[in-house]
Amino acid sequence: SQQGEEDPQALSIQEGENATMNCSYKTSINNLQWYRQNSGRGLVHLILIRSNEREKHSGRLRVTLDTSKKSSSLLITASRAADTASYFCATKGGSQGNLIFGKGTKLSVKP
Amino acid sequence: DVKVTQSSRYLVKRTGEKVFLECVQDMDHENMFWYRQDPGLGLRLIYFSYDVKMKEKGDIPEGYSVSREKKERFSLILESASTNQTSMYLCASSLYEAGTGEAFFGQGTRLTVV
Numbered sequence: 001s002q003q004g005e006e007d008p009q010a011l012s013i014q015e016g017e018n019a020t021m022n023c024s025y026k027t028s029i030n031n032l033q034w035y036r037q038n039s040g041r042g043l044v045h046l047i048l049i050r051s052n053e054r055e056k057h058s059g060r061l062r063v064t065l066d067t068s069k070k071s072s073s074l075l076i077t078a079s080r081a082a083d084t085a086s087y088f089c090a091t092k093g094g095s096q097g098n099l100i101f102g103k104g105t106k107l108s109v110k111p
Numbered sequence: 112d113v114k115v116t117q118s119s120r121y122l123v124k125r126t127g128e129k130v131f132l133e134c135v136q137d138m139d140h141e142n143m144f145w146y147r148q149d150p151g152l153g154l155r156l157i158y159f160s161y162d163v164k165m166k167e168k169g170d171i172p173e174g175y176s177v178s179r180e181k182k183e184r185f186s187l188i189l190e191s192a193s194t195n196q197t198s199m200y201l202c203a204s205s206l207y208e209a210g211t212g213e214a215f216f217g218q219g220t221r222l223t224v225v
Contacts, residue, residue, distance in 0.1 A: 030210070031210070031211070033213070035216075040199075040219065041218055042201055042203075042216035042218045043154075043216040044216070045213040045214065048212070048213065088153075088154070090210070092208075092211070093156075093209070098156050098159070098169060098170070098210075099144070099156075099203075099209040099214060101153050101154040102153060103151070103152070103153040104153065
């Protein structure tokens with residue numbers, strides 16, 4: 001059962017440009033999280049935005065949440081080659097233990 | 112620094128073997144999870160545990176079992192490995208119920224069943 005769906009599936013940009021990734025979800029949420037995964041590695045938590053928040057910042061990351069449209073976006077400003085990774089949104093699933101991830105956006109930042 | 116450690120980065124096993132994937136966390140977290148990640152399918156929850164000796168099935172528990180005898184350790188067991196269990200396996204832990212707070216992931220185990 002998939003909750004989050006990221007868009008685009010892949011994104012290629014030049015260093016210094018901004019990267020925007022979108023996530024749509026299906027059911028109501030208490031919060032939405034974004035994670036990053038470097039190739040062949042585990043996931044790293046980036047940011048959590050609560051359902052009563054519209055925007056949140058963390059360093060070069062900006063996350064927005066529109067609960068009326070059931071969507072969120074992750075903006076990475078002034079991207080670097082080191083930002084090359086896959087990015088996933090995640091929301092709580094139906095059962096107690098389930099954190100449901102989308103399929104991710106694969107970001108490639110060229111130097 | 113918080114840490115979730117999986118016992119192996121890469122593992123190659125033969126069909127029919129019993130396989131143990133171990134995961135240890137040092138954060139005293141109640142909740143631990145096992146996911147598998149496959150291209151085009153994303154992450155799928157296999158099992159989770161919210162307390163010692165407690166376990167719950169996730170979306171794809173068939174062919175797997177788990178063990179949580181101590182709070183810090185959560186083991187995934189493939190009773191009789193099959194080629195369709197070739198995958199990346201990710202362990203995670205969190206202080207709060209899934210989706211309420213941050214989850215911490217191990218580095219992953221890439222399992223190949225031949």
